[in-house]
Amino acid sequence: MKEQIHYVTDAHGNIVAVQIPFALWERLKGALPAEAPAARATEAAVPEPMEGFADFLRYWDFRYPYDPAVSCPHCGAHVADWRTAPGHPFQLANANLGGLLVFHCKSCGATIRQKHFRDHVALESTPRS
Incomplete structure (x- = not known):
């Protein structure tokens, strides 16, 4: 599964997004708050x-x-x-x-x-x- 996780970075190498397989997302999304704190930090x-x-x-x-x-x-x-x-x-x-x-x-x-x-x-x- 680890090889299916992709990190999207900006020009400076900072991670701005993580791409995960849909099956993993389905398992995780119920455990996440409606608005993840990371979203506010990015803004x-x-x-x-x-x-x-x-x-x-x-x-x-x-x-x-x-x-x-x-x-x-x-x-x-x-x-x-x-x-x-x-x-x-x-x-x-x-x-x-x-x-x-x-x-x-x-x-x-x-x-x-x-x-x-x-x-x-x-x-x-x-x-x-």
């Missing part, structure tokens, strides 16, 4: 687009100051500043000059979008699917 390992966020701030010229607070309407998580909050409960997934900031809530997996317009911020969210 956190994705680097945040801080260069895009730096550009966003560099060209900020809106009529209101930038507010780094992020809230999740699905689980109630809230931080005053996502950049310095203990445990980093929100991960920046996208930032662009058009004013869009996208965060993932580490607590419940929801996606929070902050759409910055010239005179206001529109907030949208989607629960984890």
Whole structure:
């Protein structure tokens, strides 16, 4: 059976997935939690687009100051500043000059979008699917 297990690695040799025979999966899947902890660890390992966020701030010229607070309407998580909050409960997934900031809530997996317009911020969210 050992020769049927294949490890998928990234360019740096880090294991990103393990391929196992279907028969072994059938025996194991009932013993695993609905969401394996390894799945969350992998999500956190994705680097945040801080260069895009730096550009966003560099060209900020809106009529209101930038507010780094992020809230999740699905689980109630809230931080005053996502950049310095203990445990980093929100991960920046996208930032662009058009004013869009996208965060993932580490607590419940929801996606929070902050759409910055010239005179206001529109907030949208989607629960984890």
